[in-house]
Amino acid sequence: MVAGDRFVAWLILCLVGGFCAHSWYWYVxxxxxxxxxxxxxxxxxxxxxxxxxxxxxxxxxxxxPKAKLMFALPSFVVVTSAMLIFIVLGLIGII
Structure with missing residues (x-):
């Protein structure tokens, strides 16, 4: 990975990590x-x-409220967590 690409990946990691933490926080x-x-x-x-x-x-x-708890919040948790996992795996060098 080139140094510029690595910086962008770290920046995206921070942004997606914030969204992931926010979605987990409100879901819990x-x-x-x-x-x-x-x-x-x-x-x-x-x-x-x-x-x-x-x-x-x-x-x-x-x-x-019921639709929010059963549909919206779990969807955001799954999507942001999956994105975060792929970004971390990319930074590690696995993918």
Whole structure:
């Protein structure tokens, strides 16, 4: 790997690592919150997530707490963790 490529890889590692830590942080905090709350999804917790546009101007639909805990947060955890693993393997020289 060339020195310039290595710098870019380290920079990407820091950025993706931050996103990965942030997604893990909110996923674990949400699980702890809802376990202590008795899985009462009437109370929203954590960052806001939106479904895609449903047509129209600025017509974004906010995700419900259950969908956020079961779909959005685990998806972000898996994607950012996989990206981080590939970046680390690239820096080590395995791939």
């Amino acid at each position: 905090r949400s699980i702890i919150f809802y376990v202590r709350n008795g899985f009462d999804f009437s109370e929203d917790f954590g960052p806001e997530f939106y479904w895609a546009d449903r047509g129209g101007d600025d017509d974004c639909v906010l995700m419900k």
